Amino acid sequence: MIDKDLDEVYTLKQIPGAVGETYREDGMVVMEYSSPSMEVHELRHGGQNARNELIITGRGESPAWKGGLGHLDRLSMEVDAYKAQFGFSAGSMPKSRNHGGYSFGSINRKYLQGLYDASGNLLYPGI
Numbered sequence: 001m002i003d004k005d006l007d008e009v010y011t012l013k014q015i016p017g018a019v020g021e022t023y024r025e026d027g028m029v030v031m032e033y034s035s036p037s038m039e040v041h042e043l044r045h046g047g048q049n050a051r052n053e054l055i056i057t058g059r060g061e062s063p064a065w066k067g068g069l070g071h072l073d074r075l076s077m078e079v080d081a082y083k084a085q086f087g088f089s090a091g092s093m094p095k096s097r098n099h100g101g102y103s104f105g106s107i108n109r110k111y112l113q114g115l116y117d118a119s120g121n122l123l124y125p126g127i
């Protein structure tokens, strides 16, 4: 039996203005970012895939989880990645309508529920 991790290729793609996303494309796990703090965040998602904590899927798609679990796993995945980002650069944390993001302990579901994109849409509506 071949461990899937041995076959997978990971690549980092820096694109100015990128919002940050890790996705699977052409058989590779692509970690797309624009800033160093976003790179740390997306690297965490690549690591989560490598550790089989989730399965990164196509661009714009929600990652899949072993066992078909849902929003609670998405929540823990993002809390993990935002904590890594916070550890690298506390000042890089996005502003949340619900506040938080100013300490490890305040990076939680409420914080994530208040994050929004440039158009004002919630980033994680399913959480």
Ligand SMILES: [Zn+2]
Binding pocket: 041, 045, 077, 078, 081
């Ligand atoms: Zn993330």
